[in-house]
Amino acid sequence: MEDKYNQLHLEQYSKQLANLLCDRHFATHDSLNGPQLIGFTPVKQTNLFVIKELLLKWHQEMATLRSPYFDYEHEEVKVALLNFMNVLSRKILMKRNAFEPLLQKAIYDTFIVVLAPMVTFEEKFLRIQEEITLPKLQENLKYIDIDKHLFAGFIETLSPGNRDREYILSRFKLYLNANQNSRTSLSDLIAQLSNLLAISENEVLGKPAPTAVPVSRTAPTPAAPIEEKEVVAPIHNAQRETSAPTAKPVYREDEDGEEESVANQRPTLNDNFRKASPTSLADAHSNRKIDSLKNSISINQRFSFINELFEGDNMTYYQTVKQLDEYTDAEAAKLYVMQEVAVKYDWSKKQEHVSKLLRLIDRKFS
Structure with missing residues (x-):
């Protein structure tokens, strides 16, 4: 492996x-x-x-x-x-x-x-x-x-x-x-x-460095009292949610006429896919049509996709790109990405890399 x-x-x-x-x-x-x-x-x-x-x-x-x-x-x-x-x-x-x-x-x-x-x-x-x-x-x-x-x-x-x-x-x-x-x-x-x-x-x-186990020692008593500084202890997520002030929720009616909190609506994976970042000048320079994803993805970009989108799984990356190259239109290729691959690796928080992959798909079928 x-x-x-x-x-x-x-x-x-x-x-x-x-x-x-x-x-x-x-x-x-x-x-x-x-x-x-x-x-x-x-x-x-x-x-x-x-x-x-x-x-x-x-x-x-x-x-x-x-x-x-x-x-x-x-x-x-x-x-x-x-x-x-x-x-x-x-x-x-x-x-x-x-x-x-x-x-x-x-x-x-x-x-x-x-x-x-x-x-x-x-x-x-x-x-x-x-x-x-x-x-x-x-x-x-x-x-x-x-x-x-x-x-x-x-x-x-x-x-x-x-x-x-x-x-x-x-x-x-x-x-x-x-x-x-x-x-x-x-x-x-x-x-x-x-x-x-x-x-x-x-x-x-990419693993965290091992932390040294603190050695318990008796600290000497200070000669004079010193001003204490407030130390904020880490707050567990559940505690943070309980203690944080809550804003007044805004409601709207859903399809069944029931009130639904707008604040509780979390963006779906499809929503994130629709929020593709705008094309920069550098991207515009590279928007020409490509014949093959496999042969057009640079070495550095390939390493980036493997690590960020496929969690270091090289073979799944190669199989995915090969599958995408076999599609005949962009919509079918994107549907495969969203329904099969993105869900498996949870790409909801990796919009930058996802957008780059989607732009490459668009260039292949443009």
Whole structure:
């Protein structure tokens, strides 16, 4: 099973640690080169993820080189570009403003390997592949250090004909469940990272820190009386409701002619769904039609939905998005969300995230 985690705290910690490590390095260096990158942190997985992000940047830049005047698919051109990439990979040189965001994401992704290996497998092995093949999956193992045996062992179970992403993900989930005991523990990772910047397991998992049991001691009698300050004890909800002054209720007639208190009418889940927040300028910029929810939800937005709307349940999130993509109109999709999913996870107090999901549904069927 994958652990529930506090995404916001992980993002804040990753940003703080990246900032701290960059402060140390760039205090005496103007830039960062390849050899320095390989051992930049004592956590090898973090360094490998930075390198993998650089590889993605390279492919993005190469995509811009396509031209109507030259044949980039010619074998000689492909070989030349590969040689060029090999030379360039040995000439890495980054300023702080380019490197720090890569480091921040790599630190965050290092946590995710331990907390949500399903997410890691999808992002690092499947999402970047236009076509899934065993050699390409095995190639990505170069950038995995934590639980590498787990990912490698699963890939060995696949046949060359396994190319369906959803099928592979479902197989990987079963494989994880059968090999829980071989996973790296969160405490092991925290022990490494805490040497760089303190963090606790409770903070990562969003659990309250244990409170120390007070030791009863006899306090010395003060030499002179001091002015006492009023201490307000916590009030139980029932006591608060009893003691709080009540306003005069306002009544109106219901459908049967009976008087009904307006104050006692609580908004329903459907009411909350109707109160969608107004579209901001940033949202307006992103209101263009999308073909697929699955492919249009960003990584950060996906983590936000999983944690806030699905209580950290990755698989239910994926199944829900897949189901929504199969609908043919927005009303049917929204009805499914309201009647099936929202009730299960009680989305009545999560209007901001619900509104974002509904806007994505509208864009898909616009």
